[in-house]
Amino acid sequence: MTDKEMAQRLKELRETIDFYGYQYYTLDKPTITDYEYDMLYRELENIEKAHPEWITADSPTQRVGHKIAGGFKKYTHDRPMLSLGDVFNDAELMDFDRRVRQDLDGEAPEYVVELKIDGLAVNLIYEDGSFIRGVTRGDGTVGEDITNNIRTIRTVPLHIDNAPPHMEVRGEVYMPVRAFEALNEQRREDELEPFANPRNAAAGSLRQLDPQITAQRKLAFFAYAVGGTIGMAIGSQQELLQRLRDFRFHVNPESAVFTNMTGVIDFIHTWDEGRRTLPYATDGMVVKVNSFAQQKRLGNTVKIPRWAIAYKFPPEQARTKVLGISLSL
Numbered sequence: 288m289t290d291k292e293m294a295q296r297l298k299e300l301r302e303t304i305d306f307y308g309y310q311y312y313t314l315d316k317p318t319i320t321d322y323e324y325d326m327l328y329r330e331l332e333n334i335e336k337a338h339p340e341w342i343t344a345d346s347p348t349q350r351v352g353h354k355i356a357g358g359f360k361k362y363t364h365d366r367p368m369l370s371l372g373d374v375f376n377d378a379e380l381m382d383f384d385r386r387v388r389q390d391l392d393g394e395a396p397e398y399v400v401e402l403k404i405d406g407l408a409v410n411l412i413y414e415d416g417s418f419i420r421g422v423t424r425g426d427g428t429v430g431e432d433i434t435n436n437i438r439t440i441r442t443v444p445l446h447i448d449n450a451p452p453h454m455e456v457r458g459e460v461y462m463p464v465r466a467f468e469a470l471n472e473q474r475r476e477d478e479l480e481p482f483a484n485p486r487n488a489a490a491g492s493l494r495q496l497d498p499q500i501t502a503q504r505k506l507a508f509f510a511y512a513v514g515g516t517i518g519m520a521i522g523s524q525q526e527l528l529q530r531l532r533d534f535r536f537h538v539n540p541e542s543a544v545f546t547n548m549t550g551v552i553d554f555i556h557t558w559d560e561g562r563r564t565l566p567y568a569t570d571g572m573v574v575k576v577n578s579f580a581q582q583k584r585l586g587n588t589v590k591i592p593r594w595a596i597a598y599k600f601p602p603e604q605a606r607t608k609v610l611g612i613s614l615s616l
């Protein structure tokens with residue numbers, strides 16, 4: 288093959304491998320066998336070995352980097368990563384709805400309701416469609432640069448087609464329950480302290496200085512927001528979630544839209560039961576005004592939006608009985 292043909296083949300292989308990886312990890316619907324995938328991947332590695340000058344950070348071969356010297360660098364988010372106010376019962380949800388309708392001069396907004404995944408909020412920065420930096424939420428303004436660890440998460444796209452020049456995608460890094468149980472099984476065998484819950488396991492895995500270890504922890508990512516507008520005509524949270532799916536992000540499939548708070552409350556109660564069968568841990572639901580125009584009118588305080596609220600589920604009833612008294616954590 289001439290260099291020109293090889294460079295062309297490299298481009299095809301990257302696109303093909305990205306696509307099959309997306310089908311396998313994000314859609315969970317592979318259309319080729321693992322063997323066929325491995326053959327394509329090996330062909331790409333061989334071309335990059337022959338031409339290391341052609342290797343770019345968003346190549347599928349660059350997911351697992353090397354240990355960084357020293358600790359994680361601090362990074363300031365371009366736009367704040369807002370956190371959420373909490374409510375704990377139906378009456379408080381009704382209060383939220385009343386306040387929103389008041390501030391919208393009597394308009395009754397549509398609400399989007401999303402699961403609140405029990406993981407860590409992160410900010411993913413893309414320039415011209417390439418993933419260039421991953422940052423923890425931190426205090427909402429300054430977080431830690433954990434790019435090399437985020438890169439190991441297979442459901443985080445390293446390259447996005449037709450993306451705007453600069454885009455910040457927010458979402459939750461989490462550890463699926465089965466990966467959590469297998470990890471703790473292994474830690475008990477190695478006489479290491481098991482993690483208390485999937486959230487702590489995800490946090491501990493993201494804080495590894497060696498990405499080779501993070502890569503073994505089977506972390507995953509759900510996208511749910513962007514930092515500010517992404518320069519595209521998107522009018523609502525529902526449209527944004529679809530746009531994120533179009534960009535091949537894994538967006539949690541359980542969200543729904545309601546025209547009143549009664550529907551929201553029913554939906555939340557069905558998930559307070561249903562969530563126990565999910566393959567990932569949740570600690571609540573997030574209720575958001577759907578329209579971006581109405582979100583803008585409602586605005587946010589320094590730290591939290593006035594157009595969104597987190598409904599927190601009661602903590603799991605501890606199963607362990609101590610001296611015959613059941614502990615609720």
Ligand SMILES: CC(C)(CNC(=O)c1ccc(Oc2ccccc2)cc1)c1ccc2c(N)nc(N)nc2n1
Nearest residue numbers: 366367368369370401402403511512514515573595
């Ligand atoms: C609503 C938002 C706070 C994200 N939104 C933002 O972070 C955000 C940040 C700046 C924005 O625009 C601004 C631009 C400049 C200044 C201020 C805001 C808009 C949204 C949020 C937080 C946590 C969530 C969670 N755990 N689960 C789900 N499912 N959704 C969640 N949604």
